Amino acid sequence: MVNEIKGGCDLNTIIKYGIILIILAFLSLTFGGVAGSTSATAACGFAKNLRKDMFYSIQNYSFENIDKFLTSSLITRMTTDVTNVQNAYMMLIRVAVRAPLMLVFAFVMAFVMGGRMAWIFLVVVPILAIGLGIIIYKTFPLFKKVFTKYDALNKSIQENIKGMRVVKSFVREDYEKKKFEAAAQDVYADFTRAERILALTGPLMQFCMYVVMIFVLSFGSYTIITSRGLDFDIGQFSAILTYNFMILVSLMMLSMVFVMITLAAESAKRIVEVINEKSTLTNPENPVYTVKDGSISFENVSFKYSKKAERMVLANINLQIRSGETIGIIGGTGSSKSSLIQLIPRLYDATEGTVKVGGVDVRNYDLEALRNQVAVVLQKNVLFSGTIKENLRWGNKDASDEELVEACRLACADEFINQFPNGYDTYVEQGGANLSGGQKQRLCIARALLKKPKILILDDSTSAVDTRTDAKIRKALREYMPETTKIIIAQRTASVEDADRIIVMDRGSINGIGIHKQLLAENAIYREIYYSQNKAGDQSEN
Amino acid sequence: MKTNQVKNKKGIILRLFKDILEFYPVMLPVVIVCILFNAVISSIPAVFMQNIIAIVEKSWQSGDWNAVKENILYLVFILGIFYILSLVSGIIYNQMMAFITQGTLKKFRVKMFNNMQTLPIKYVDTNNHGDIMSYYTNDIDTLRQMISQSFPQLLVSSVVVITVFGIMIYFCIWLTLVVILGVIAMLFVTKRVGGGSAKYFIRQQKALGHMEGFAEEMMNGQKVIKVFCHEEESKKDFDKINESLFNDSREANRYANILGPILNNIGNVLYVFVAITGGILLITNAPNFSLSGLAMGISIVVPFLNMTKQFVGNINQVSHQINAVVMGIAGAQRIYDLIDEEPEQDNGYVTLVNVREENGQLIECKERTGIWAWKHPHSSDGSVTYTKLAGDVRLFNVDFEYEPGKTVLHDVSLYAKPGQKVAFVGATGAGKTTITNLLNRFYDIADGKIRYDGININKIKKADLRRAIGMVLQDTNLFTGTVMDNIRYGKLDATDDECIAAAKLVGADDFISRLPDGYYTMITENGANLSQGQRQLISIARAAVADPPVMILDEATSSIDTRTEAIVQRGMDALMEDRTVFVIAHRLSTVKNSDVIIVLDHGRIIERGNHEELLAKKGQYYQLYTGAFELE
Known part of the structure; x- marks a missing residue:
């Protein structure tokens, strides 16, 4: 076109080229638009699928898998890491195809149009490539290092916010400021170092462009004039300047993609870790779907949480529990009370020996069938944001309102729910923040009762409930669920006194089994716990 | 708290600029000068190219290199000097920008942290800790993007646009008018598409927060989910939230991705129109109307076409920064909210000092004695009383x-x-x-x-x-x-x-x-x-x-x-x-x-x-x- 304007000044030709160019522009717009739009869909869809795969994978985790990851780390993986990968992916599909194509095309065109002039690119491009390579090579480890420091800085802010009361009550504001300033300075210094190297990219590219410009302008005009436009004419002249720009821009984009991909690689690794984490518990091939009764037996059971752990958390447990029995379990922290009961609904697998429910090895049951019959009220229990009703229906999503009220009555939750203005439709904040500890525990018990389980396990579930209500709940369970096996772990001896049998745990083994009076007479640990809780009362009563 | 007031955007940008100037009273002006210098210099080569092409055009048929050699090499030499200046200023401002960006972020971090230490405990009690944290992470990040990339880009682009525009008027006003029409179209598109993009980006941020909250709640209760076999339900809930996040982020990115091609191709069409108009002007030998008074010729149309490209390219660059600027302003606003948060008031004047006991009298002293007393100045009569610290x-x-x-x-x-x-x-x-x-x-x-x-x-x-x-x-x-x-x-x-x-x-x-x-x-x-x-x-x-x-x-x-x-x-x-x-x-x-x-x-x-x-x-x-x- 430039040739035409220069040469013929034929308006028709110009318009002809113009129309072609406009059509090309529309095509380019359509394709560009479609590409932009589809790449957005593709990248966001990719991110969506990653999040979904992660979440689904986490849902299939066993307790052992859950223990491995921190919640905060899982969240970062689902947010920041996915965003990194998404951005890199979008760059990749938008640029990684286009830039090399553009590069090759521009190269070819430069040689076709520019002839000998194009050789200059063979000099300049390697310089640029090597320069970019050095920059990436130098900055990448720097960035990696500084991001760790940056994380630490943010962690220290978090610590400060959480501990504000401590800071204020010790009047350590100035000390904290100084500490923070130093850490921030450190991060600043490292970031600046990395960014300064990275900031050389622009000038480097400019440098290459200028070299080509100067070469083409001087040597080009020389060639045109000396050859009288035979070897090289003005049209080629301006064409090669355009291609110069195209080549350098596409190289630049490629290097950017490269940087993004290397940065995203770390994120991708962390995502894949979550997705590839295989659940350590799987359903058997021909699972048993019905649980006959609530009898439980431990046969030579030993257990440790991790294969690497040296010491067994539970050692050689033998225990028979009849269907419908009420069992109390008591013992100090670290005596493995919770570990013991978590084997029953197969939250963990026993390392050695077998755990049987209803006479069948728990590993032979369908997991869902087993867990529906073995209800556990966990020590660290959680209510979810939603109404009380919604929370209760976790136990049985088809439960009628009458059933909900019935379960709450047994768990002594009905009394306080009715005092709320909205009753059962009262909204529970995340983690049950708007309920007291005792209220939360009672709701959790009610939620478990709705399952109508054959085995009910309460793991220290009434610690915040007053003794009178505690006794009332136990009485209700005994009277209304005689068929159900009940296992109660407690800190207070008062909570287990009336159990059919009490198991005293100590350092991963059974120290004694018996009824209250018997243990009080024979078992030293039980006696110690009992007296430490009742001694003060006895004295003052006198 | 005045947090939720929508303050005007210009005010925020102005304040940000003032603060950075205060942090870097020397460096910032130097950087701005360098950026401007760099931008002006980068648009000047077009003039030289035009000159060289004009010479070549005039004499290519003569084949006599020696006649024009001096002239051409002289122009190339000047061009080279400009290039070197541009490189030097480019390196200087890029290096300084690294200091300014990181330094400003650091100073904002420290400012926020220092003010946070003076806030009443009520602030920490009544604000979500995650929210406070995001001042230091998300908001600072948006600021980084805006300072390090958007600001220089905007500065460069506007200078380039203005300079190029000047040169265009210098060469030919008819062609410039064609370009102006194109620019109006581009601005219109940028406003529509760019606005949509910014809207969805903000929605995407919200959806992301929602997803984060849900995932956090579920993962904290993961063991309870297991115990109640509630996995399928929570997957279903998650899918819903994930889907809406997907929709918002797709829309946001779609708008952002489409904007580039649209502007580019408006640019291409513009290029064609300029060429055709140029052709018509050349053929009809229309009188040129320009500041320079140069006659219409090929040596005007060719560089004009290049300038059109440059012009469009820079407007395109600016449009890419819109999202960053919108989010950066929102981030800066939140950062200022924390910095402006009213500190704890303290009108106390009774202080705790070390004392010595002499003859039943408490004497204030500098060294640590292990005995403390309240030093109570009385404004009425100017006297000072000491009360031994007892704990009553x-x-x-x-x-x-x-x-x-x-x-x-x-x-x-x-x-x-x-x-x-x-x-x-x-x-x-x-x-x-x-x-x-x-x-x-x-x-x-x-x-x-x-x-x-x-x-x-x-x-x-x-x-x-x-x-x-x-x-x-x-x-x-x-x-x-x-x-x-x-x-x-x-x-x-x-x-x-x-x-x-x-x-x-x-x-x-x-x-x-x-x-x-x-x-x-x-x-x-x-x-x-x-x-x-x-x-x-x-x-x-x-x-x-x-x-x-x-x-x-x-x-x-x-x-x-x-x-x-x-x-x-x-x-x-x-x-x-x-x-x-x-x-x-x-x-x-x-x-x-x-x-x-x-x-x-x-x-x-x-x-x-x-x-x-x-x-x-x-x-x-x-x-x-x-x-x-x-x-x-």
């Missing part, structure tokens, strides 16, 4: 409300003589913690009076008041650092021996010396590598080394086993010795050993007396004591 605390008819109209403490009066122990007992929400919050002025009382050693605490400087009152909280907040550092937190100039002595006093020495590195064991993540009881012991030792005459203790409710509990209890007891103590009691033995037990209910004192008296009364305390009442 009295409350007179105190009322308090967290929110206006919702009184949580009613007419509370009580006293603790030096060395006495006062225990607070009552259900959650009865007002136990609230009273302790008032003593060290975390919150100010609505009505009544609190006196420390006979001085109204409103007259005491807050820092000194807090130094005179120690605190051991239920949530033991330890800081990253060694065990020794954490103990020393109570008294920064304490020697190692003093710290160890404090640890021994409260019975923490035993377990600390059994840690892998003893006192130099690193504590991480709020002491996750220590047990609950061990963390409590360290926080007790920390209070012990500070050695204040008055202590506020909040006993932990959490179920630690009997044996550890006994050790912690002994530590607490050691700490309480010879001090005035206010204790939020959960343990029977603590309550029993107190001089006074205050039973609170709904913000009122309903019973008071010692253990025996209260038991004999058979009232509320008796019920609590016998476990017939819910106590937390």
Whole structure:
């Protein structure tokens, strides 16, 4: 076109080229638009699928898998890491195809149009490539290092916010400021170092462009004039300047993609870790779907949480529990009370020996069938944001309102729910923040009762409930669920006194089994716990 | 709080600019000059190219290189000088920008952090901690993007656009008019598409927050989900949220991605129109209308086409920065909200000083004597009185409300003589913690009076008041650092021996010396590598080394086993010795050993007396004591 304007000044030709160019522009717009739009869909869809795969994978985790990851780390993986990968992916599909194509095309065109002039690119491009390579090579480890420091800085802010009361009550504001300033300075210094190297990219590219410009302008005009436009004419002249720009821009984009991909690689690794984490518990091939009764037996059971752990958390447990029995379990922290009961609904697998429910090895049951019959009220229990009703229906999503009220009555939750203005439709904040500890525990018990389980396990579930209500709940369970096996772990001896049998745990083994009076007479640990809780009362009563 | 007011965007940008100028009074102007210089210089080569092409055009048929050699090489030489200048200024401003960007971020971080230290405790109590954190992470990140990329880009592009525009007018006004039409179209598109993009980007941020909240809640309750076989339901809920996030982010990115091609191709079409118009002008030999008065010729049209490209390219660049700028302004706004947050007021003038006793007189002195006194200047007669620090605390008819109209403490009066122990007992929400919050002025009382050693605490400087009152909280907040550092937190100039002595006093020495590195064991993540009881012991030792005459203790409710509990209890007891103590009691033995037990209910004192008296009364305390009442 430039040739035409220069040469013929034929308006028709110009318009002809113009129309072609406009059509090309529309095509380019359509394709560009479609590409932009589809790449957005593709990248966001990719991110969506990653999040979904992660979440689904986490849902299939066993307790052992859950223990491995921190919640905060899982969240970062689902947010920041996915965003990194998404951005890199979008760059990749938008640029990684286009830039090399553009590069090759521009190269070819430069040689076709520019002839000998194009050789200059063979000099300049390697310089640029090597320069970019050095920059990436130098900055990448720097960035990696500084991001760790940056994380630490943010962690220290978090610590400060959480501990504000401590800071204020010790009047350590100035000390904290100084500490923070130093850490921030450190991060600043490292970031600046990395960014300064990275900031050389622009000038480097400019440098290459200028070299080509100067070469083409001087040597080009020389060639045109000396050859009288035979070897090289003005049209080629301006064409090669355009291609110069195209080549350098596409190289630049490629290097950017490269940087993004290397940065995203770390994120991708962390995502894949979550997705590839295989659940350590799987359903058997021909699972048993019905649980006959609530009898439980431990046969030579030993257990440790991790294969690497040296010491067994539970050692050689033998225990028979009849269907419908009420069992109390008591013992100090670290005596493995919770570990013991978590084997029953197969939250963990026993390392050695077998755990049987209803006479069948728990590993032979369908997991869902087993867990529906073995209800556990966990020590660290959680209510979810939603109404009380919604929370209760976790136990049985088809439960009628009458059933909900019935379960709450047994768990002594009905009394306080009715005092709320909205009753059962009262909204529970995340983690049950708007309920007291005792209220939360009672709701959790009610939620478990709705399952109508054959085995009910309460793991220290009434610690915040007053003794009178505690006794009332136990009485209700005994009277209304005689068929159900009940296992109660407690800190207070008062909570287990009336159990059919009490198991005293100590350092991963059974120290004694018996009824209250018997243990009080024979078992030293039980006696110690009992007296430490009742001694003060006895004295003052006198 | 004035947080939610929508302030005008220009105001925010102006303030940001002012602040950066204040941080870098020399560097910023230099950078701006360099950027402008660089931009102007980058648009000048077009002029030289035009000149060279004009020469070549004139003489290519002659084949006589020597005739034009000098002329061309001279132009190339000048061009080279401009290139070098451009490179140098480019390197200078890029390097300086690295300092300015990172330095500004650092200064904003420090500013936010410093102001946060001065805020009343209410700020931390009433704001979500995750939200506060995001000032330091998300908002700072958006600012980084805006300062390091958008600002220079905008500056460069606007200068280039203006310069190129000038040159265009210089060459040919007819062609310039064509370009202006194209620019109007581009601005229109940018506004429509770019606006849509910004809207969805902000929606995407919100959706992301929603997804994060949901995932966090589910993962915290993951074990409960397992126990109730609730996996499928939670997957379904997640899918819904994930889908809406996908929609928002797809729209946002779609708009952003489409904007480039649209602008580019408007540019292409514009290019064609300029070429055609140029052709027509050339063929019809139309008179040129320009500032330069140059005649229409190929040497005008060719560079004009290049300039059109440059022009469009720069407008395109600006449009790419729109999202960054919109989010950057929102981020800056939030950062300023934190920086502007009203600090805690302190009108106290009574201070705590070291004194010497001479002939029954208290003489102020600089060195540490171990004896402290309140220095109380009286404005009426200019005299100064000294009162020995003793630890006598009295409350007179105190009322308090967290929110206006919702009184949580009613007419509370009580006293603790030096060395006495006062225990607070009552259900959650009865007002136990609230009273302790008032003593060290975390919150100010609505009505009544609190006196420390006979001085109204409103007259005491807050820092000194807090130094005179120690605190051991239920949530033991330890800081990253060694065990020794954490103990020393109570008294920064304490020697190692003093710290160890404090640890021994409260019975923490035993377990600390059994840690892998003893006192130099690193504590991480709020002491996750220590047990609950061990963390409590360290926080007790920390209070012990500070050695204040008055202590506020909040006993932990959490179920630690009997044996550890006994050790912690002994530590607490050691700490309480010879001090005035206010204790939020959960343990029977603590309550029993107190001089006074205050039973609170709904913000009122309903019973008071010692253990025996209260038991004999058979009232509320008796019920609590016998476990017939819910106590937390």
